[in-house]
Amino acid sequence: MRDVSVPARKFLRLLDYLKHIGLSAEMVATRAGLSLQALSRLAPDEPLSGRQYSALYKEAVEQM
Numbered sequence: 001m002r003d004v005s006v007p008a009r010k011f012l013r014l015l016d017y018l019k020h021i022g023l024s025a026e027m028v029a030t031r032a033g034l035s036l037q038a039l040s041r042l043a044p045d046e047p048l049s050g051r052q053y054s055a056l057y058k059e060a061v062e063q064m
Contacts (some may be wrong), residue, residue, distance in 0.1 A: 003030060003049070003050070004049075004050030004051075005047035005049065005050060006047070006048055006052075006053040007042070007044060007046065007047060007048070008039060008043065008044055008045070008046040008047075008048055008052050009044035009045070010043040010053060011034070011039050011052075011053060011056060012028060012039060014037050014038065014053075014056060014060060015029060015036060015056075016037070018060055018063070020059045023038070023060075023063050023064070027063075028056070028059050028060050028063055029056065032052070032055040032056040032058070032059040033052070034052060034056060036053075043055065
């Protein structure tokens, strides 16, 4: 099975949207096992795990 990667910019775009609608992006990232500060320091094209993105998206949906 092939690992799927998602660029860091997609993570940041989702977190920016959460901020825009009034949710705590930092809290959502933390609950998904991620660090908002660490993500912010990455290059936009840095590949990250698709599973991590899925966990972040799931947490975002639960908070909405």
